[in-house]
Amino acid sequence: MLRSRGALLLLEAVVAFAGALALPMMAVGFKLDPLDRIAQVSGLAAIQFRFALIGLLFIAAVVLAMRLRGGRHFDLTTRISAAALAGLASGFVAAGAVVALHGTPWPMFGLNGDSGRIVEWAHAVANGQPSGSPVYPPAPLYTLGYYAEWFHGGNTAYAFKDLQILGAAFFGPFVYFAWRLLLSPLRALAFGVVPAFALIDAYKPYAQTVLVVLVPVLVALVVALRRSGTENWRPLLLKAAGFGALIGVLFLTYSGWFLWSAAGVFFAAALYFPWKTDRAKGAAFLGVTLAAFMAVAGRYLVVMLTEGQETKDFNFRFDTFTDPAYYLMWRTDMPGKVGDWPPPGEFGGVGLFALVTFICLGVAIWLGLRKPMVVTITAMFVSAWLMRMYIASHMYETQTVQLYTRTNNQLLYCGLILAALVAHLVSQRLAERRTLDNGDAAAVRGRGLPGREGAVIGTLCALLLLLGTVSSSMADRYMPAQDGTYRILPYVSHTIRQMNGKCPQFAPEHKCSKDGDQTWLTYIR
Structure with missing residues (x-):
């Protein structure tokens, strides 16, 4: 039973992450000028067409599964389709970033602002030196530093462009699987993934990803604590260690959300502690969770509690x-x-x-x-x-x-x-x-109303349209323009001189400079 469940989750993961990469890989082949508004609209439409077509293929598979072999594979196909839509939706936003940065090797905003600091600090830690800020979460810096060493010869600036795109692409699968700790596939997509897309960010994707993953993980932790009084010791302790390690990794990636959430989580943990069943198991669950967290992120927590107070x-x-x-x-x-x-x-x-x-x-x-x-x-x-x-x-x-x-x-x-x-x-x-007996249910199906199956298919169709529309809007948010909004970030990337001394392919009027367009400074008060 456990092996089959693990295999199904692995299948979901393969489909979700493949879906997340599909659209960005297709967008690499687009031939357009990313600073031309008509080209931007055409690019968004091209991504939308591919998103809708692939999504409809998965929904068609669900319809076929409903009708073939008595619906034996309907639930499996639904599970796969939900995972695919989660990946495709964030892949849409990542594909938009590919279009926005087409023709320039620089990440959004180049070496300006937060982007520049992250690039500089990641280069430092990759070379064994301290970063410019001891309280800044270390996981993004080390990830960027090592990725740059492996794929870009140590060039953290060019590597950051890749990680902005990949981070946006993997947003959907990460939040989907976080909610799968609590909900069925379709419900995880509808009630967890969809709200998260109000926050998807291709500029610094790791910060928002930690938030949308942390909320369901902390909820799952409280649920597990509530049930801990009736669990066997071995699975209880393994589960606690897993939660502690996962929360530690999230803390190392972006710690701000922990500060805002702490009081609420402590309240919920006290409320759902197994006071009436087995307090020892509840205490052991929390103790092992804390120990695993400290093993992963304890050193950084100490830094935050000491030097962070002076920031x-x-x-x-x-x-x-x-x-x-x-x-x-x-x-x-x-x-x-x-x-x-x-x-x-x-x-x-x-x-x-x-x-x-x-x-x-x-x-x-x-x-x-x-x-x-x-x-x-x-x-x-x-x-x-x-x-x-x-x-x-x-x-x-x-x-x-x-x-x-x-x-x-x-x-x-x-x-x-x-x-x-x-x-x-x-x-x-x-x-x-619901009080329908078997005869009533058969009568409903006989009238052409598929009941639960129809609800699933209708929900998938609605979510396909909703996620496609939202993803297009969030991708359009990063189309380069000199208008003082987030669109200035990729615009600057097209105005920075490359390391070989040449301008990016679509630099305005073929002009560029060391730092790129600096008119964004006039927008900061």
Whole structure:
């Protein structure tokens, strides 16, 4: 049983990661000028066509599986198709990055801003030297450094372009398998992967990937803690060690989300600790989890607790001057022409999207008040909200920002998950109350209504359209343009002189310089 389940998960992984790489590999062969808007639109349409065609092939396979051999392979085909859509969706965004950076070897933003610092620090650690910031998460720096040594002769700048594309491509499979710890394949895609695509980022993909993976992993940890009192010792301790190691790797990759989430997770862990079954097993589970975490990330945690206390963020950006209660959209810190911000809403300045999100959040708590998934995510939302307001309330006194605006992403993601879980909880309630006997079910099928199978196929079709539209929008966000938004990042990459002394293929007017276009500095206040 375990072997077959492991084989099925391996099959899902192969399909998901292959799907994530398919579209970027196809986009490499596109022949277009990435700075021409018509070419950008054509490129997005070409990616969309391939995304839809491949997705429809998987859905067609599900339809065939429903009709052939009595539907024996329907569940397997559904599982494979859900994994494929998760990979294809993030592969769409990665393919957009391939188009945006076509003709230049530089990563987005070249050697400017965060990109330049990461490239410099990764080169240092790869050569056995300390990075420029001891508190910066070491995993991205070492990954970039070693990848550059293996594939780019130590050139971390050119290597970072590859990892931006690969990081965006693997976003979907990573979040999909994190949610597979808790949900079935189709539900993981619908209620976990879809909300995450509001945050997908091709510039520094590892930060957002850690967030969208960390939330379900921490929820799964609380669920496992709740069940620990009735588990056998061997699987209990192995599971605890696995959780600790995985959380340690996430902490080494990007630690900020841990700060915003800590209070909520501690609350949920105390609430679902097996106080009434076997406290010793619960304590052992937490102890082994902590020990494995410290073995993986203990040294970096000590650095964060000591030197991290002295790190101050004095960088007041666009979003630090806006209403701190608004978190539903991030306009970046290079806004260009913005107008009113936050956008004016219909109800006391609050828009319809916010109202729907808040209502769904309340309904999710109502329907899932006793479920650790809902309670833990809600606690993480509240934790991030309180940390955000606490830090912002001291901003005038300390004249520091301390990255409090980064809580935007966690608040939005947790809120979207809770909204999506309403459909999950409602469908569970409906399934529990279904009273059709075998004869009634056969009559339903006889009238051409396939029941669960029809719901699965309809959901896959809806998710294909939704993910295709969202991915296209997020890919378009990085099409190079000199407009002061995130599009300036790949635009700069086309204006930096290459290491061989030549300009990138599509440099505007065939002109370039050592640092590239610097007009982005005028957007920073």
